[in-house]
Amino acid sequence: MCDGYDGYHDLRGNITVVGCFAHVRRKFHEAFKGLPKEAQKDSNAEVGMWYCNALFALERKYTEYPAEKRYGKRIDYSLPLAEDFLLWAKSVDVLPKTLLGKALNYLITQWAYLKNVYLDGRLELSNNRAERSIKPFVIHRKAWLFANTVNGAKSSAVIYSLVESAKENHLRPFEYLVWLLETIPNTSTGSLDYLLPFSPEVSDFCRMPHISKK
Numbered sequence: 001m002c003d004g005y006d007g008y009h010d011l012r013g014n015i016t017v018v019g020c021f022a023h024v025r026r027k028f029h030e031a032f033k034g035l036p037k038e039a040q041k042d043s044n045a046e047v048g049m050w051y052c053n054a055l056f057a058l059e060r061k062y063t064e065y066p067a068e069k070r071y072g073k074r075i076d077y078s079l080p081l082a083e084d085f086l087l088w089a090k091s092v093d094v095l096p097k098t099l100l101g102k103a104l105n106y107l108i109t110q111w112a113y114l115k116n117v118y119l120d121g122r123l124e125l126s127n128n129r130a131e132r133s134i135k136p137f138v139i140h141r142k143a144w145l146f147a148n149t150v151n152g153a154k155s156s157a158v159i160y161s162l163v164e165s166a167k168e169n170h171l172r173p174f175e176y177l178v179w180l181l182e183t184i185p186n187t188s189t190g191s192l193d194y195l196l197p198f199s200p201e202v203s204d205f206c207r208m209p210h211i212s213k214k
Helices: 021-033 044-061 067-091 099-119 128-144 150-168 173-186 189-195
Strands: none
Touching (some): 044 067, 044 099, 150 173
């Protein structure tokens, strides 16, 4: 799941790219805020926000459902609403370079990826959770400026990925890296999966207090 960056759409292999409806809503919200207050009510930008809000409201109702039941509810209720959203967007006549035009174009051109969220009940409607988890790194990156070498940049990216993935999986990053470095020399290349942060085989030594193996 990702935003509309074209680079993701060139990925090959057994990969299904899933678009993010939060990015759609963000663009309609920008178009809405860009209007004079007296023009906001009943505007096309407000209609676009209504569709987005309605889709997210349905998702909140499905929060506690198992994946299979969530999938069924989405097919019955969410997907038809999303398809109505797309049809409405295609019917709106607006200059393409306006904020509203950009919002409509984003929805239409990204639809091939946005609709994939309805393929599997385990998927989320947005990738906000992932974006929030990497926000601290993104903020600090602006202060760090540049890597001195290409290899240094690649090494940093590996470390950042390991640390953030460890935190996301309730591991203590330092302890996890220590365990990883001590364990890898005795592990064959075909058995590396059990070292990944989400593996239940990760040592309890690495886990945050009160977090047990799943």
